[in-house]
Amino acid sequence: MNLKQLEYALAVAEEGSFTRAAERCHTVQSALSHQVARLEANLGTALFERTSRRVNLTPAGEAFVRSARTALEATRRIADEVAAACGEVRGSLAIGMISSLTELDLVQVLADFHHQYPHVAIRLSVGNSEWLIDQVRGRRMDLAFIGVWPGEVITGVAHRLLAEEELVAVLPPDHPLASLARVPLAELEHQPLVDFAAGSGARRQTDEAFAALRLQHNVQFEVSDVRLVERFVQQRLAVGLVPAPIAAGFAGVVAVPVCDAPVRRLYAIWSNTPTPAATALVALLEQTLAQAPKPPSMVRLAPVI
Known part of the structure:
Protein backbone atom coordinates (compact mmCIF):
# COMPACT_ATOMS: atom_id res chain seq x y z
CA MET A 1 0.00 0.00 0.00
CA ASN A 2 1.34 3.45 -0.93
CA LEU A 3 0.13 7.04 -0.91
CA LYS A 4 -0.54 7.08 -4.65
CA GLN A 5 -2.89 4.12 -4.27
CA LEU A 6 -4.72 5.91 -1.45
CA GLU A 7 -5.03 9.03 -3.59
CA TYR A 8 -6.37 7.10 -6.58
CA ALA A 9 -8.90 5.12 -4.55
CA LEU A 10 -10.17 8.27 -2.82
CA ALA A 11 -10.58 9.95 -6.20
CA VAL A 12 -12.69 7.03 -7.42
CA ALA A 13 -14.79 7.16 -4.25
CA GLU A 14 -15.41 10.90 -4.56
CA GLU A 15 -15.96 10.98 -8.32
CA GLY A 16 -17.98 7.75 -8.53
CA SER A 17 -16.13 6.92 -11.73
CA PHE A 18 -12.73 5.51 -12.71
CA THR A 19 -12.70 7.74 -15.80
CA ARG A 20 -13.30 10.98 -13.91
CA ALA A 21 -10.90 9.88 -11.16
CA ALA A 22 -8.15 9.35 -13.74
CA GLU A 23 -8.80 12.79 -15.23
CA ARG A 24 -8.65 14.35 -11.78
CA CYS A 25 -5.38 12.57 -10.96
CA HIS A 26 -3.87 13.41 -14.38
CA THR A 27 -3.21 9.79 -15.27
CA VAL A 28 -4.59 7.19 -17.68
CA GLN A 29 -7.50 5.08 -16.53
CA SER A 30 -5.68 1.78 -17.00
CA ALA A 31 -2.88 2.84 -14.63
CA LEU A 32 -5.33 4.08 -12.03
CA SER A 33 -7.45 0.92 -12.23
CA HIS A 34 -4.33 -1.24 -11.89
CA GLN A 35 -3.23 0.58 -8.74
CA VAL A 36 -6.70 0.37 -7.17
CA ALA A 37 -6.84 -3.36 -7.97
CA ARG A 38 -3.45 -3.85 -6.29
CA LEU A 39 -4.69 -1.96 -3.25
CA GLU A 40 -7.79 -4.16 -3.02
CA ALA A 41 -5.60 -7.25 -3.36
CA ASN A 42 -3.32 -6.07 -0.54
CA LEU A 43 -6.34 -5.36 1.69
CA GLY A 44 -7.95 -8.67 0.79
CA THR A 45 -11.35 -7.16 -0.01
CA ALA A 46 -13.19 -5.16 -2.65
CA LEU A 47 -13.54 -1.45 -1.99
CA PHE A 48 -15.92 -0.77 -4.88
CA GLU A 49 -19.00 -2.28 -6.49
CA ARG A 50 -18.59 -1.66 -10.21
CA THR A 51 -21.69 -1.22 -12.38
CA SER A 52 -22.10 -0.09 -15.97
CA ARG A 53 -23.14 3.41 -14.84
CA ARG A 54 -21.46 4.11 -11.53
CA VAL A 55 -18.94 2.90 -8.99
CA ASN A 56 -20.25 2.54 -5.43
CA LEU A 57 -18.40 1.96 -2.18
CA THR A 58 -18.71 -1.37 -0.38
CA PRO A 59 -18.94 -1.32 3.45
CA ALA A 60 -15.18 -2.00 3.47
CA GLY A 61 -14.73 0.87 1.03
CA GLU A 62 -16.56 3.26 3.32
CA ALA A 63 -14.26 2.31 6.20
CA PHE A 64 -11.26 2.73 3.90
CA VAL A 65 -12.32 6.25 2.84
CA ARG A 66 -12.53 7.47 6.43
CA SER A 67 -9.05 6.22 7.29
CA ALA A 68 -7.45 7.10 3.97
CA ARG A 69 -8.56 10.72 4.14
CA THR A 70 -7.03 11.05 7.59
CA ALA A 71 -3.80 9.40 6.43
CA LEU A 72 -3.44 11.57 3.32
CA GLU A 73 -4.23 14.74 5.24
CA ALA A 74 -1.61 13.89 7.86
CA THR A 75 0.98 13.23 5.16
CA ARG A 76 0.27 16.47 3.34
CA ARG A 77 0.48 18.43 6.57
CA ILE A 78 3.94 17.19 7.59
CA ALA A 79 5.83 19.90 5.72
CA ASP A 80 3.39 22.61 6.85
CA GLU A 81 3.60 21.52 10.49
CA VAL A 82 7.41 21.53 10.37
CA ALA A 83 7.43 24.99 8.78
CA ALA A 84 4.98 26.28 11.40
CA ALA A 85 7.26 24.98 14.17
CA CYS A 86 10.00 27.09 12.60
CA GLY A 87 7.76 30.16 12.58
CA GLU A 88 6.51 30.05 8.98
Whole structure:
Protein backbone atom coordinates (compact mmCIF):
# COMPACT_ATOMS: atom_id res chain seq x y z
CA MET A 1 0.00 0.00 0.00
CA ASN A 2 1.34 3.45 -0.93
CA LEU A 3 0.13 7.04 -0.91
CA LYS A 4 -0.54 7.08 -4.65
CA GLN A 5 -2.89 4.12 -4.27
CA LEU A 6 -4.72 5.91 -1.45
CA GLU A 7 -5.03 9.03 -3.59
CA TYR A 8 -6.37 7.10 -6.58
CA ALA A 9 -8.90 5.12 -4.55
CA LEU A 10 -10.17 8.27 -2.82
CA ALA A 11 -10.58 9.95 -6.20
CA VAL A 12 -12.69 7.03 -7.42
CA ALA A 13 -14.79 7.16 -4.25
CA GLU A 14 -15.41 10.90 -4.56
CA GLU A 15 -15.96 10.98 -8.32
CA GLY A 16 -17.98 7.75 -8.53
CA SER A 17 -16.13 6.92 -11.73
CA PHE A 18 -12.73 5.51 -12.71
CA THR A 19 -12.70 7.74 -15.80
CA ARG A 20 -13.30 10.98 -13.91
CA ALA A 21 -10.90 9.88 -11.16
CA ALA A 22 -8.15 9.35 -13.74
CA GLU A 23 -8.80 12.79 -15.23
CA ARG A 24 -8.65 14.35 -11.78
CA CYS A 25 -5.38 12.57 -10.96
CA HIS A 26 -3.87 13.41 -14.38
CA THR A 27 -3.21 9.79 -15.27
CA VAL A 28 -4.59 7.19 -17.68
CA GLN A 29 -7.50 5.08 -16.53
CA SER A 30 -5.68 1.78 -17.00
CA ALA A 31 -2.88 2.84 -14.63
CA LEU A 32 -5.33 4.08 -12.03
CA SER A 33 -7.45 0.92 -12.23
CA HIS A 34 -4.33 -1.24 -11.89
CA GLN A 35 -3.23 0.58 -8.74
CA VAL A 36 -6.70 0.37 -7.17
CA ALA A 37 -6.84 -3.36 -7.97
CA ARG A 38 -3.45 -3.85 -6.29
CA LEU A 39 -4.69 -1.96 -3.25
CA GLU A 40 -7.79 -4.16 -3.02
CA ALA A 41 -5.60 -7.25 -3.36
CA ASN A 42 -3.32 -6.07 -0.54
CA LEU A 43 -6.34 -5.36 1.69
CA GLY A 44 -7.95 -8.67 0.79
CA THR A 45 -11.35 -7.16 -0.01
CA ALA A 46 -13.19 -5.16 -2.65
CA LEU A 47 -13.54 -1.45 -1.99
CA PHE A 48 -15.92 -0.77 -4.88
CA GLU A 49 -19.00 -2.28 -6.49
CA ARG A 50 -18.59 -1.66 -10.21
CA THR A 51 -21.69 -1.22 -12.38
CA SER A 52 -22.10 -0.09 -15.97
CA ARG A 53 -23.14 3.41 -14.84
CA ARG A 54 -21.46 4.11 -11.53
CA VAL A 55 -18.94 2.90 -8.99
CA ASN A 56 -20.25 2.54 -5.43
CA LEU A 57 -18.40 1.96 -2.18
CA THR A 58 -18.71 -1.37 -0.38
CA PRO A 59 -18.94 -1.32 3.45
CA ALA A 60 -15.18 -2.00 3.47
CA GLY A 61 -14.73 0.87 1.03
CA GLU A 62 -16.56 3.26 3.32
CA ALA A 63 -14.26 2.31 6.20
CA PHE A 64 -11.26 2.73 3.90
CA VAL A 65 -12.32 6.25 2.84
CA ARG A 66 -12.53 7.47 6.43
CA SER A 67 -9.05 6.22 7.29
CA ALA A 68 -7.45 7.10 3.97
CA ARG A 69 -8.56 10.72 4.14
CA THR A 70 -7.03 11.05 7.59
CA ALA A 71 -3.80 9.40 6.43
CA LEU A 72 -3.44 11.57 3.32
CA GLU A 73 -4.23 14.74 5.24
CA ALA A 74 -1.61 13.89 7.86
CA THR A 75 0.98 13.23 5.16
CA ARG A 76 0.27 16.47 3.34
CA ARG A 77 0.48 18.43 6.57
CA ILE A 78 3.94 17.19 7.59
CA ALA A 79 5.83 19.90 5.72
CA ASP A 80 3.39 22.61 6.85
CA GLU A 81 3.60 21.52 10.49
CA VAL A 82 7.41 21.53 10.37
CA ALA A 83 7.43 24.99 8.78
CA ALA A 84 4.98 26.28 11.40
CA ALA A 85 7.26 24.98 14.17
CA CYS A 86 10.00 27.09 12.60
CA GLY A 87 7.76 30.16 12.58
CA GLU A 88 6.51 30.05 8.98
CA VAL A 89 2.82 29.48 8.12
CA ARG A 90 2.40 28.11 4.62
CA GLY A 91 0.42 25.53 2.66
CA SER A 92 -3.17 25.89 1.46
CA LEU A 93 -6.41 27.14 2.97
CA ALA A 94 -9.83 26.11 1.64
CA ILE A 95 -12.63 28.37 2.88
CA GLY A 96 -16.38 28.26 2.30
CA MET A 97 -19.20 30.71 2.92
CA ILE A 98 -22.93 31.10 2.43
CA SER A 99 -23.94 33.71 -0.13
CA SER A 100 -25.80 35.73 2.52
CA LEU A 101 -22.91 36.13 4.96
CA THR A 102 -23.30 39.25 7.12
CA GLU A 103 -21.58 40.58 10.25
CA LEU A 104 -18.15 40.00 8.69
CA ASP A 105 -16.22 41.50 5.79
CA LEU A 106 -14.64 38.24 4.72
CA VAL A 107 -12.78 39.77 1.77
CA GLN A 108 -11.04 42.19 4.12
CA VAL A 109 -10.24 39.36 6.56
CA LEU A 110 -8.68 37.33 3.75
CA ALA A 111 -6.74 40.36 2.53
CA ASP A 112 -5.33 40.87 6.02
CA PHE A 113 -4.52 37.16 6.24
CA HIS A 114 -2.73 37.18 2.88
CA HIS A 115 -0.69 40.20 3.96
CA GLN A 116 0.46 38.37 7.10
CA TYR A 117 0.87 34.93 5.51
CA PRO A 118 1.73 35.41 1.81
CA HIS A 119 2.90 31.77 1.39
CA VAL A 120 -0.58 30.34 2.02
CA ALA A 121 -2.64 29.61 -1.10
CA ILE A 122 -6.27 30.58 -0.42
CA ARG A 123 -9.30 29.06 -2.15
CA LEU A 124 -12.86 30.28 -1.53
CA SER A 125 -16.12 28.51 -2.41
CA VAL A 126 -19.76 29.54 -1.93
CA GLY A 127 -22.49 27.04 -1.07
CA ASN A 128 -25.32 26.21 1.29
CA SER A 129 -24.70 25.50 4.95
CA GLU A 130 -25.34 21.74 4.70
CA TRP A 131 -22.73 21.31 1.97
CA LEU A 132 -20.22 23.49 3.81
CA ILE A 133 -20.59 21.52 7.06
CA ASP A 134 -20.09 18.28 5.13
CA GLN A 135 -16.97 19.67 3.44
CA VAL A 136 -15.40 20.69 6.76
CA ARG A 137 -16.32 17.39 8.44
CA GLY A 138 -14.78 15.51 5.52
CA ARG A 139 -11.59 17.63 5.76
CA ARG A 140 -12.09 18.83 2.18
CA MET A 141 -12.43 22.37 3.51
CA ASP A 142 -10.56 24.03 6.37
CA LEU A 143 -13.03 26.62 7.57
CA ALA A 144 -16.51 27.80 6.62
CA PHE A 145 -19.08 30.42 7.54
CA ILE A 146 -22.62 29.08 7.80
CA GLY A 147 -26.11 30.14 8.88
CA VAL A 148 -28.48 27.77 10.70
CA TRP A 149 -31.69 27.93 12.69
CA PRO A 150 -31.34 28.03 16.51
CA GLY A 151 -32.45 24.45 17.09
CA GLU A 152 -29.85 22.91 14.78
CA VAL A 153 -27.01 21.03 16.49
CA ILE A 154 -23.58 21.33 14.88
CA THR A 155 -21.47 18.22 15.42
CA GLY A 156 -18.13 16.90 14.19
CA VAL A 157 -16.46 20.30 13.88
CA ALA A 158 -15.21 23.11 16.08
CA HIS A 159 -17.51 26.12 15.89
CA ARG A 160 -17.98 29.66 17.12
CA LEU A 161 -21.19 31.64 17.23
CA LEU A 162 -20.73 34.95 15.42
CA ALA A 163 -24.18 36.50 15.65
CA GLU A 164 -27.91 36.02 15.92
CA GLU A 165 -30.03 37.83 13.37
CA GLU A 166 -33.78 38.32 13.31
CA LEU A 167 -35.44 37.97 9.95
CA VAL A 168 -37.55 40.82 8.61
CA ALA A 169 -40.36 40.84 6.07
CA VAL A 170 -39.35 42.28 2.70
CA LEU A 171 -42.33 43.83 0.91
CA PRO A 172 -43.11 45.98 -2.14
CA PRO A 173 -43.51 49.65 -1.04
CA ASP A 174 -47.22 49.67 -1.93
CA HIS A 175 -48.01 46.42 -0.11
CA PRO A 176 -50.80 46.78 2.53
CA LEU A 177 -48.44 45.54 5.25
CA ALA A 178 -45.56 47.85 4.30
CA SER A 179 -46.82 50.73 6.44
CA LEU A 180 -46.91 48.72 9.69
CA ALA A 181 -44.31 49.24 12.40
CA ARG A 182 -44.22 45.47 12.97
CA VAL A 183 -46.03 42.72 11.11
CA PRO A 184 -47.32 39.59 12.90
CA LEU A 185 -46.08 36.37 11.35
CA ALA A 186 -49.72 35.30 11.06
CA GLU A 187 -50.28 38.12 8.54
CA LEU A 188 -47.80 36.39 6.21
CA GLU A 189 -49.51 32.99 6.36
CA HIS A 190 -51.48 33.44 3.16
CA GLN A 191 -49.00 35.69 1.38
CA PRO A 192 -47.07 34.21 -1.55
CA LEU A 193 -43.52 33.80 -0.22
CA VAL A 194 -40.07 33.50 -1.81
CA ASP A 195 -37.69 31.35 0.24
CA PHE A 196 -34.79 28.93 -0.02
CA ALA A 197 -35.22 25.28 -1.01
CA ALA A 198 -37.07 22.93 1.33
CA GLY A 199 -34.69 21.04 3.60
CA SER A 200 -31.98 23.69 3.53
CA GLY A 201 -30.82 25.34 6.75
CA ALA A 202 -32.03 28.73 5.53
CA ARG A 203 -35.48 27.30 4.83
CA ARG A 204 -35.77 25.41 8.12
CA GLN A 205 -35.55 28.58 10.16
CA THR A 206 -38.72 29.93 8.51
CA ASP A 207 -40.44 26.53 8.42
CA GLU A 208 -39.89 26.18 12.17
CA ALA A 209 -41.17 29.67 12.92
CA PHE A 210 -44.42 29.14 11.00
CA ALA A 211 -44.88 25.62 12.41
CA ALA A 212 -44.39 26.86 15.99
CA LEU A 213 -47.48 29.09 15.55
CA ARG A 214 -49.34 26.41 13.58
CA LEU A 215 -49.34 28.58 10.50
CA GLN A 216 -49.09 27.56 6.85
CA HIS A 217 -45.85 28.46 5.10
CA ASN A 218 -46.94 29.38 1.58
CA VAL A 219 -43.68 29.24 -0.38
CA GLN A 220 -44.36 29.65 -4.09
CA PHE A 221 -40.84 30.47 -5.24
CA GLU A 222 -37.76 28.53 -4.14
CA VAL A 223 -34.39 30.17 -4.78
CA SER A 224 -30.72 29.47 -4.10
CA ASP A 225 -29.43 33.07 -4.06
CA VAL A 226 -30.64 35.68 -1.58
CA ARG A 227 -30.51 38.37 -4.29
CA LEU A 228 -33.37 36.61 -6.07
CA VAL A 229 -35.52 37.35 -3.02
CA GLU A 230 -35.01 41.04 -3.76
CA ARG A 231 -35.96 40.57 -7.42
CA PHE A 232 -39.17 38.62 -6.71
CA VAL A 233 -40.29 41.23 -4.17
CA GLN A 234 -39.44 44.12 -6.50
CA GLN A 235 -41.68 42.54 -9.15
CA ARG A 236 -44.50 42.13 -6.58
CA LEU A 237 -44.55 38.37 -7.05
CA ALA A 238 -43.88 37.46 -3.43
CA VAL A 239 -42.93 38.52 0.09
CA GLY A 240 -39.53 37.55 1.48
CA LEU A 241 -38.02 36.89 4.91
CA VAL A 242 -34.31 37.69 5.19
CA PRO A 243 -31.89 38.82 7.94
CA ALA A 244 -32.16 42.55 8.64
CA PRO A 245 -28.57 43.35 7.52
CA ILE A 246 -29.26 41.78 4.12
CA ALA A 247 -32.57 43.61 3.71
CA ALA A 248 -30.71 46.87 4.40
CA GLY A 249 -28.80 46.34 1.16
CA PHE A 250 -31.91 45.77 -0.98
CA ALA A 251 -33.35 48.50 -3.19
CA GLY A 252 -36.95 49.25 -4.15
CA VAL A 253 -38.43 47.26 -1.26
CA VAL A 254 -39.51 47.90 2.34
CA ALA A 255 -38.22 45.91 5.32
CA VAL A 256 -40.62 45.53 8.25
CA PRO A 257 -39.73 43.85 11.59
CA VAL A 258 -41.76 40.71 12.29
CA CYS A 259 -43.44 39.73 15.54
CA ASP A 260 -42.26 36.22 16.53
CA ALA A 261 -39.51 36.66 13.96
CA PRO A 262 -37.50 33.66 12.79
CA VAL A 263 -33.85 33.84 13.89
CA ARG A 264 -30.69 32.88 12.03
CA ARG A 265 -27.43 32.04 13.77
CA LEU A 266 -24.15 32.68 12.00
CA TYR A 267 -21.21 30.42 12.83
CA ALA A 268 -17.62 29.97 11.84
CA ILE A 269 -16.76 26.26 11.75
CA TRP A 270 -13.43 24.49 11.28
CA SER A 271 -11.84 21.06 11.63
CA ASN A 272 -11.22 19.66 15.10
CA THR A 273 -7.62 19.18 13.97
CA PRO A 274 -6.91 22.42 12.10
CA THR A 275 -3.89 22.97 9.89
CA PRO A 276 -1.40 25.71 10.86
CA ALA A 277 -2.97 27.98 8.23
CA ALA A 278 -6.48 27.35 9.56
CA THR A 279 -5.31 27.97 13.12
CA ALA A 280 -3.81 31.28 12.01
CA LEU A 281 -7.04 32.31 10.27
CA VAL A 282 -9.15 31.48 13.35
CA ALA A 283 -6.80 33.63 15.45
CA LEU A 284 -7.11 36.50 12.98
CA LEU A 285 -10.89 36.09 12.95
CA GLU A 286 -11.01 36.39 16.74
CA GLN A 287 -8.83 39.50 16.58
CA THR A 288 -11.07 41.04 13.89
CA LEU A 289 -14.26 40.35 15.84
CA ALA A 290 -12.75 41.73 19.06
CA GLN A 291 -11.93 45.01 17.33
CA ALA A 292 -15.23 45.37 15.44
CA PRO A 293 -18.13 47.49 16.79
CA LYS A 294 -20.73 45.25 18.42
CA PRO A 295 -24.21 45.73 16.89
CA PRO A 296 -27.22 44.76 19.04
CA SER A 297 -27.52 41.45 17.19
CA MET A 298 -23.98 40.36 18.02
CA VAL A 299 -23.66 37.53 20.51
CA ARG A 300 -20.23 36.85 21.97
CA LEU A 301 -19.41 33.30 22.99
CA ALA A 302 -16.22 31.36 23.48
CA PRO A 303 -15.38 28.81 20.77
CA VAL A 304 -17.11 25.46 21.23
CA ILE A 305 -15.71 22.10 20.21
